[in-house]
Amino acid sequence: MIYPIVAYGHPVLRKVAEDITPDYPGLQELIDNMWKTMYASNGVGLAAPQINRSIRLFVVDSLQILENLEEDEKKEYPDDKGVKQVFINARIINAAGDEWSYNEGCLSIPRIREDVYRPEEVTIRYVDENFQPHEQTFNGVTARVIFHEYDHIDGKLFIDYLKPIKRRMIKSKLDDITKGKINVDYKMTFNK
Structure with a gap:
């Protein structure tokens, strides 16, 4: 099923968002x-709040970003092998x-992309789909995607990192998204 x-x-x-246990229904x-929703929307990451589930x-899938980089761009992220996780x-x-700056976008904020500064590296503790614990360090583009998706489970959005003047410049576009006045090639749910 592909979610809006x-x-x-x-x-x-x-x-x-709230933590979940291994017995979360239909996990x-x-x-x-x-995964299906993310790929159908041409995303590289998707957080549960983006499909209306307030869970952590x-x-x-940062592999698809790294696979599509030009050879000279790959040199910018020599230690980033990418993950699908x-x-x-x-x-x-x-x-x-x-x-470092990177032009970010978000499936929940379509047609808006802005440069956002984030640290090069993130160390994160989590459990996988089998509830096996992990603590890993990621860098480069993979760290960037993890920071972005992690923000979603903490109730933050990439636009929160923009300077006030930049936020004012995109306000009408954000208002249009809120009102559902936007066309995208994937299903969306609006809070009208």
């Missing part, structure tokens, strides 16, 4: 459908390295 993506303006995107089916779950009940342990 929750659009900017919906309150679920501003909630701090494996939910994860499978999140997100999926990331499920993150449940994640907690960031550490963020390190210099902050």
Whole structure:
């Protein structure tokens, strides 16, 4: 099943999501459908709040970004091998390295892309889809995607990192998204 993506303006995107247990109803089916939804929407990550579930779950496939980079661009991320991974009940342990800019977008905020500064590296503690615990450090584009999806489970959006003047410049576009005045090639849910 492909879920509709929750659009900017919906309150679920501003909630701090709840941890889940291994007996969360239909968890494996939910994860499978999140992958399907993410790929159908041409995303590289998807968090449960984006499908109207306020739980600490997100999926990331940074492999597809790295595979599509030009050879000279790949040199910018020599240690980033990419991942296709499920993150449940994640907690960031550490963020390190210099902050660097990358033009981010979000399935919940379509047609808006802005440069966002984030640290080079993230260390995160989480459980996988089998509830096996992990603590890993990621860098480069993979860290970037993890930071972005992690923000979703903490009720934050990439636009929160923009300077006030930039936020004012995109306000009418954000208002249009909130009102459902946008066309995208994937299903969306609006808070009208």
